[in-house]
Amino acid sequence: MAAYKAVMTFRLPPLPTIRDIIKIYRLRALRQLSQNFLLDERVIERIVKAAGRIKDGYVCEVGPGPGGITRSILGRDPKHVIVIEKDRRFIPALELLSDATDGAVDIIIGDVLSYNMSQSFPQEYKKPWDAPPPNIHLIGNLPFSVSTPLIIKWLQAISLRENAWVYGRTKMTLTFQKEVAERMTAPIMSPQRCRLSVMCQNWCKVHHKFTISGSAFVPKPDVDVGVVHFVPLINPIIPLPFKLVEKVLLNIFSFRQKYSIRGAEMLFPAGKRVEFGQEMYRRADVDPTTRPYQLTVEEYGRLCYAYKDICDRDPRLYKYNHRGSKIDRENYDDGSEGDTDVER
Ligand code: SAM
Secondary structure, three states: OHHHHHHHHHHOOOOOOHHHHHHHOOOOOOHHHOOOEEOOHHHHHHHHHHOOOOOOOEEEEEOOOOOHHHHHHHOOOOOEEEEEEOOHHHHHHHHHHHHHOOOOEEEEEOOHHHOOOOOOOOHHHOOOOOOOOOOEEEEEOOOHHHHHHHHHHHHHHHHHOOHHHHHOOOEEEEEEEHHHHHHHOOOOOOOOOOHHHHHHHHHEEEEEEEEEOHHHEEOOOOOOEEEEEEEEOOOOOOOOOHHHHHHHHHHHHHHOOOOHHHHHHOOOOHHHHHHHHHHHHHHHOOOOOOOHHHOOHHHHHHHHHHHHHHHHHOOHHHHOOOOOOHHHHHHHHOOOOOOOOOOO
16 A cells, blocks of 8 residues: 555656545446446555556556546556546546646547557557567456446457457456356356356456455445456467357357257257257267356367358358347248358
């Protein structure tokens, strides 16, 4: 804590505390936007420390709010910080930080879910994909309703090396509801293992760094919070298109407690389910009586390849979605080719 203050005064001129900023600018947390502010400096320090060494790097902080985490980031001497905030009420508090650092903080008012960072950092920060990650860091304490769709979106961007991943294997440090953090890192056989575990672990090395008690936030959320660090893998375990992997996992995990083949069969139209389901498991050399949480990422990989082989024989199968509209389902039977909803 003392070190935090020493560094902060070195880098930033004296500023009102975050608590005062909230009072001065009347930044009441809006429950309808799931806003919970972190005011405990030690907890904030731990989050930023979990991101690794950011000195001289570029940091993009998502959902900075009144700027508690932003201050701690600045205390670690990055070259530049970009903050993306949706709520305009925080502009004066964030401008205070930008002014205090001679413009080292860029404020972007917008939705992180639609923000593309492919042009946000200098070219000289780019690293080849198979080199160590670039000195670019994504950090954020977002509402849970945003952080989970965001990581799915970012995993897809990682698979395509788009957005912040045109710069190499950019690392992320994000907060989630504790249960979601546990699911993301859940190993095989764990009761928490789900589609999200396999998706995260297929494209990233995922580490649940620590848990923050809900009481560290104002107002206090009903749940505890997990801080998760992601480093994209050089080679995903299943090197297939994101949408294809997602579709196979979505179907198999839709019957969590049943034999995994039950969900896999739903990938195919009613008349072909048993035949193609069995073929998929035979080709993949996976025991059809395993439950979804008992399969490794590699086994899911073999199932995805087997699904792809079956669909390549009749590409209309790619489009089949048993949850889709009646028209979607009938498209398979009426002989129309149509576009596939899974990129191959
Ligand atoms: N990071 C601050 C902290 O730890 O005290 C604020 C945390 S609060 C849980 C989440 C912040 O994310 C709020 O400032 C909210 O306005 C912002 N936010 C919510 N949805 C967002 C989105 N889609 N894009 C950018 N910011 C968002």
